[in-house]
Amino acid sequence: MANIRLNILPVSETNFSFKVFRKLKQEDDTKEDKIYQYQLPIAEDLKDRKPFLVSFEPKENFVEYVAYANYAIGLTKRFLLNQLFDTLTTNGCTLPFETKRRFAEEQIEFTLHEFQQGKQIISLSPFYLEELKQFGFIIDFRFSKNKDLPFNKEVQVFSLSLDRQGRSNKNYYSDKFKLINSFLDKVYNEIQAINQNNGNTIHIERGLIETPIFQLNKKEYIFSNKSTANSQFQGIRNYGPLQKIDKEVIFAFIFEERFKSFANELFLSLTGKSNPGTFPGFEQMFGVKISTNNVKKISIEGFSNEELLKIVDTVKTLQDSEPNKKIIGIYIEDYAIDVEDNAASNHYYYLKYNFIKNNLALQVVNYRKLGERNSLKWSTSNVALAMFAKMGGIPWVVKPSNNNCLILGVGSSHKRDFETGLITKYFAYTVCLDSSGLYKTLEVLADETTEANYLENLKNNLVKILNDGRMENYKTCVLHLPFKIKHKEISAISEAIQQINNIDFVAIKVNLDNKYFGYSFHNTLVPYESSFVKLSRSEYLVWFEGLLYGKEVVDKRLSNPVHIQFLNLDNSKGFDERKYLQDVLNLSGANWRGFNAKSIPISIYYSQIIAKYTEAFEMIDGYEENSISNDKPWFL
Structure with a gap:
C-alpha cells in the first residue's frame, strides 16, 4: 500500500497534558473575551462530562485543572496555537507573523515574500488527524492580493496558478512544496520546540506526516448504444452522443454588425470546416445539421432593455412559427474577462433571463476570448457541447x-x-x-x-x-x-x-x-487521479485530478x-x-x-x-x- 505526505507537521508527543483554569458553566454566564466553552470530564470517569468555561490564564472563581490532549480535541488545538504564538512572541521570529481567522479557525500567518501586488503567506493551524490519532499543524500556502490592485496575470503567477511565462502552472505541486520548504529552512529552528505552561516542551517534526492512500475506480463514460470509453471527447467522436436531439435545429446568430466576420468564422468552425482536427463538426459529433439553410441572423441595433427584448421577441416568434424545430440563440459579445467564470456582461444576463423565461436556449460567445488566434480552434467543441445539452441532447453519462x-x-x-x-x-x-x-x-x-x-x-x-x-x-x-x-x-x-x-x-x-493538500513520492509530487485519504471516521480527501496511470506527465495546473x-x-x-x-x-x-x-x-x-x-x-x-x-x- 502506497503512502502520501499530507500538509501536516506532526507533533512528536501524543498524550501530553497542560494546565488550564475552568469553571462549571451556568445558565446566566455571559460571553467573555478569551473564555471558551468545552465539554470536559467532571472527575476521573472520562465519559461523565459537563460543559465548562475554560481560560488559559488564572481567573476569579476558576479552578486550576490539568487537561490531557485527548480530553477535548478543540481545547488541545487552541492550546497548541496559543503556545506556539507565545513561543514566537517571546523568542522572536525571522519572518513577520500574526494570528488570523480562516476556515472558522485561528491560524498563524507568516509573510514569506512581499511584492507590490501582495504577499506570499505560509500558515500554520493546529490539527488532529483522527485516523492516525496524532496532533500537528497544517502548513499551507496562499497569496494575499492587495485590495486596491486589480486581479491580473502577475497575481496568478505569485499565487502559483500560472508559471513565469503566464501559462497554466504544471509545476504547481512542486512549486508549492518548494515554498513550504523555503519557509521551514528559515523558521523551523524557531518553531520546533513549543514551551508549555507546565515547564514541559512540545516538539514539532520537520517532515510532513505520512498516511496510507487508496484508489477509487477510473471514471467510465457511456455513449450511444451503451458504448463505453474513458474519454468524453473520443467517446462522442467514436460512438456519438447517448441521446440525440429529436428535432431539427435553427441556429439564430445574434451580433452587432462589427462581428459579422467573426460570426462567419464561428459558423465555419461549428460546421467542422475550419478546424476538423479539433472539432469535426456539429453533425459529425452530435448528429445535428448546421448549414446556411438552418442559420438565421439577428442584428443588435442597441443595448437598451427595449432593444434586447425585441431580440427575445424575434427568437420567440421564430420558435412559435417552427414548433417542430428547436431554436438556439448564439449571442456574440465583446466583454473583458479578468476572472474565470465572470463570463459575461449585464446585457447578456438580461438576455439570458428573458430567454429562460420564454423557455428558449441561449449560448454566449465572447469575442474578447474566442476572437484571439487559435482560440476558436480549441474552444468550438466546448461551445457545441454546451449548446447540444441546452437543447435537450444527452452527450454522455457516467457509469x-x-x-x-x-x-x-x-x-x-x-x-x-x-x-x-x-x-x-x-x-x-x-x-x-x-x-x-x-x-x-x-x-x-x-x-x-x-x-x-x-x-x-x-x-x-x-x-x-x-x-x-x-x-x-x-x-x-x-x-x-x-x-x-x-x-x-x-x-x-x-x-x-x-x-x-x-x-x-x-x-x-x-x-x-x-486547507488540505498532499504530496506523492512520484518525482512530480502529484498523486494519481482518483486517489483518496481517510482523515477521520467521516472525512476523506479525494484527488479529482492527478497523474494518470501510463501517462505520468503533468501538462496543466491541477486542482487541489x-x-x-x-x-x-x-x-x-x-x-x-x-x-x-x-x-x-x-x-x-x-x-x-x-x-x-x-x-x-x-x-x-x-x-x-x-x-x-x-x-x-x-x-x-x-x-x-x-x-x-x-x-x-x-x-x-
Missing part, C-alpha cells in the same frame, strides 16, 4: 457506483444589504441529478425575506420534491451540500428527511476550497484535492462510504460545460454557476425566482 440513486445538489444565494451586511432575501434551490450525472431539473426550494419562513419552506419544498412522482423509482437519495451551508439549513434538511420513509438518505458535505464529509442526518448505518465517494468522483466527469471543464462534481459546480446567475438576475427589474426552474441545463 454509476450506486444504481437507482437520486442526487440533490443543494445551493443558496442570499442577498445582503450593502451597508448593514444583513440578509434581506433568503434563496435556495436544488440541482436534481441521478448518480449517472443525468440532469433532471432545477427546482427553487425557498425564496423568503425572513429566516424562519425560509427554513420552513426549505424543509417543506424538499419534502414535496422527494414525494414527486418523478422521484418514485429511486431507492436512495444522496444530498450534496456545499461547505458554506449553515447549521440551521442542515437542521431543516434533516427534518425534511425524517418525513420520508420509502427512501434511504446519505448526506455529504463537499468542500472545494479547503476535495474535502468530503459524511453527515449522519438520519442515523443511517452500515452503508458503503466508498461507493458514494466513487459517485462524487464520477460526477466530476459529467460536466457538459466543456470536454475539459472543471473537474468538480456537477452537483456542487452547477450550484456555484447558478448562484452567479441568480446574483446577476437579482439586478433585473421584475425578476421572478421561480422562472429559473427548468428541465434543461440553461446554465451551461
